[in-house]
Amino acid sequence: MNSNPGQSYQQQASSNSERHDDDAALSEFLASLMDYNPTIPDELVEHYLAKSGFQCPDVRLTRLVAVATQKFIADVATESLQHCKARQSAVVKDKKQPKDKRLILTMEDLSKALREYGVNVKHQEYFADSPSAGLDPVSREE
Amino acid sequence: MNQGHSESSESRFYSAITRVSVAQICQSVGYKKAQNRALDILSNIAGRFIQAIADSATVSANSGGRTESNLADIVSALEELGSVQGFVGAHELQGSHCLMSSSVLKGIMRVVDWNEESPFAQPIPKKILPDVKKSGCQTGLVHVPRWLPEMPEITGNGLGLETKIRTEVMWEETSRKNFAERERKLLIEGSEKVKKGFELPEKRMKVKFKMGMGMVNKSFGMDIGMRNSGVFSRSGNGKRILCQGWNDE
Incomplete structure (x- = not known):
């Protein structure tokens, strides 16, 4: 499918790091909910x-x-x-x-x-x- | 809309709490006063909103083969509810998308980050629930799910039902017993001849009732039957019932 394996790997890596950032932000947000009193x-x-x-x-x-x-x-x-x-x-x-x-x-x-x-x-x-x-x-x- | 009287005290309690918290939110927005009915409607909608989130999240959890909902379920439920108004990124929702890119979630994060928190004025008494941890694991029965209430304690050798003293009487027995008693009362001497069971005695004593103004008693069996007769009278010249019974033998 993809002609350039290096590029695909790079994309994967960047999406992985993005996902990692998102996960961190999510867990941070959820942790902040613990302190927040609605x-x-x-x-x-x-x-x-x-x-x-x-x-x-x-x-x-x-x-x-x-x-x-x-x-x-x-x-x-x-x-x-x-x-x-x-x-x-x-x-x-x-x-x-x-x-x-x-x-x-x-x-x-x-x-x-x-x-x-x-x-x-x-x-x-x-x-x-x-x-x-x-x-x-x-x-x-x- | 209108809360009826048939509602349980619990749901009335919670709708009162909803009302107070909605009023608090309105105050934080900038309102000084509120009409009763407007506040009723808004708190009703708040309850329905939470229930709508719960419904949608439960359905999406179930369709995913789970019993417990997770963050993704709630976010998708919120997006579903927000779709009436529309939100940023609603056009590219199909398929799996990252939770962090959801603008609905971002909006909530903004609220948490920037809004001044105004917690509910009063602490609410916690609902007393049966201790869930005791069932299942602690009784040693692994097949019993955790959410079931505590198992009832089995006393003695576990044969409680059989050792219980039997107090119930079968219907046949009671009816037979009562019948025998009734016969014993009805019959005077010679009742020994009465056959057991449901057969009637061969000869029954005559019973005669006479109702009316009992001042003149013209009953012909009066002389003989006086002893066995029961006379019920009501103060003086009222109605009089005469019951005479005498034996043929």
């Missing part, structure tokens, strides 16, 4: 993993899943925060509210952000307390 606790991740039949004794992989989930949630939250800020900057600016109170995670922003991640959130326009809530007062009295 916001989502290990016990929680283990609970969900066990629910789906996931079997792995390695704590580092549990941490990896935790960090991945944390990243996902943080991405969604950042996205909806951008929506929130964009919406508020578009609104009339003379209404001066304290900045802290305006940053609220709302359904509107969240559903917009989640749509980009493939999650369609549909929510009711309103909640009815009782079956008779929507009826007109005359029929309710009856």
